[in-house]
Amino acid sequence: MIRLKSADIEKIKQIAQKTYPHECCGVMVGSVENGVKTVTELIPAENQRTDSPANRYLITPDLLNELEKKLKGTDRAIVGFFHSHPDVPARPSTYDQDHAWPWYSYVIVSVSRGQAGEVHNWKLRDDRSAFDAEKMELV
Amino acid sequence: MSATIFIPTPLRPFTGDQESLELEGSTVGEVLRNLAEQYGDLKKHLFDEEGKLRNFVNIYVNDEDIRYLDREETAIQDKDTISIVPSIAGGAL
Numbered sequence: 001m002i003r004l005k006s007a008d009i010e011k012i013k014q015i016a017q018k019t020y021p022h023e024c025c026g027v028m029v030g031s032v033e034n035g036v037k038t039v040t041e042l043i044p045a046e047n048q049r050t051d052s053p054a055n056r057y058l059i060t061p062d063l064l065n066e067l068e069k070k071l072k073g074t075d076r077a078i079v080g081f082f083h084s085h086p087d088v089p090a091r092p093s094t095y096d097q098d099h100a101w102p103w104y105s106y107v108i109v110s111v112s113r114g115q116a117g118e119v120h121n122w123k124l125r126d127d128r129s130a131f132d133a134e135k136m137e138l139v
Numbered sequence: 140m141s142a143t144i145f146i147p148t149p150l151r152p153f154t155g156d157q158e159s160l161e162l163e164g165s166t167v168g169e170v171l172r173n174l175a176e177q178y179g180d181l182k183k184h185l186f187d188e189e190g191k192l193r194n195f196v197n198i199y200v201n202d203e204d205i206r207y208l209d210r211e212e213t214a215i216q217d218k219d220t221i222s223i224v225p226s227i228a229g230g231a232l
Contacts (some may be wrong), residue, residue: 023230049230056230061197061204065224068147077148081227088231096229099195102184103149106229126152128183 001135002028002080002105002121003038009138013116015044016084016109022053025083027067028105029076037079037105043067056095057083080105080121087112090120092131100124105134140165142200144174144221153181167198168211170221185223197224 015024025047030039045063049056064078071077081104085093090110092100100106106122123134145159154160162177164170171192175182187193198205199222205213215221 025227027227049228052230055232057228059227061224061226064227065199065222068224083229085231093230093232095232099228101147101149101195101225101227103152126180 025057082107
């Protein structure tokens, strides 16, 4: 399960609307206790897929490596990522599944004609066979 | 040769929550294959069906990306550190 503030969801929606018709992306940092991830910080990232930003996103390893170094020794970790699906439902695509990591939470927001709509959270199965909806609690 | 390999958070459930491991191997590829043999459930997250490293799996030796070294043939010296660093990719279609 992942726990986010309602304000975090609003922030993700705002970012997604601002980047429409391109995909937005970002990192969710937080704490983990008894399997529950609690998001404490959203870090928007620049979409590095400049060749196809309307239907692809990429967060580079350099950014994540630097962030991991900053978080090392703290009680916080990268717990997941968010991205938008312009004019497509907030469900993982085959491409999302092919490129996903286990354990992380993947929050997807759908943006239809520039207006952010449904937001869902997903987690890859350990055998990579599918994504499952992961419970998202708003606080 | 043996190297210390750092396991990223999403793969630690497959290594008994170990953050780092000491593994034998003379090249990066050998160390990674030893890792995948010892922790079999981790294999499909690192390698594709053809046994190639997945393109969103990035490997650093002492902070140097192996794409700028000899890739999986990069030689390992004793006490080298290997890091597995994710790229995060996806998209609507």
